[in-house]
Amino acid sequence: MRILLSNDDGIFSPGLIALAEVASRFGEVVIFAPDFEQSAVGQAITIQRPLQYHRVKMIKGFETYRVNGTPADCVAMGLFHLGGADLVLSGINLGSNLGSDVWHSGTVAAAKQGVILGVQAIAFSQEVNGEEPAYEKQKPYIARVIELLTTGEHPGLVNVNLPLEPIGIRWTHQSVRQYNGQVVEGQDPNGRRHYWFSAIPLTAPDEDSDRWAIENNFVSLTPIRLSLTDDEWLEKLSNVPVKFYDFAG
């Protein structure tokens, strides 16, 4: 099995090496990662300037390329270079990607790009607590997840979140909740105002959601689909006469 690996934290992220180590048990690993951090760039692709990729020396001997682009660019470049792959893995992100984070996440976007280009993909993110990230407790779970999602019937795109002290694995749904979306104002040393976004969830997580799993020390597996169509509304609206919207006369 040929496995293309990417992330959004950049080529030097410890999470990338940890994921490569586990993935190499399942097949041949090739890494295409951004040459600097691209967190929260979402599904952006680069179209206003040329893209390049260069092979770099990497510890542990993995075939590694750095790309002057976004996570989605990296996956597209990697699949172009390799002429395809059997699996795209993204991560391990330095920080969880739960609920509405999925909209902004470069980690999830790299995986999505794989699926858009026809390759099964899994995104991995892990909680951080301010200390140097460690992956030894998570590695057996990551291996189990890759095994589970590459054998038998399985979803094409899964968002995986890893807690710091995993005790099991749960299938979850994406938690969709309201955030306070606070803008925090500050001042730089030259007296100029600047702003930071902060997002604090306003309600407790619903059971069996991704956030609930992480708060209860379970590895969270959320199957994701590419279609954003609101099927319930589409069903309701299909009974509404469209003539009203026809201005042709």
Ligand code: MN
């Ligand atoms: Mn990141």
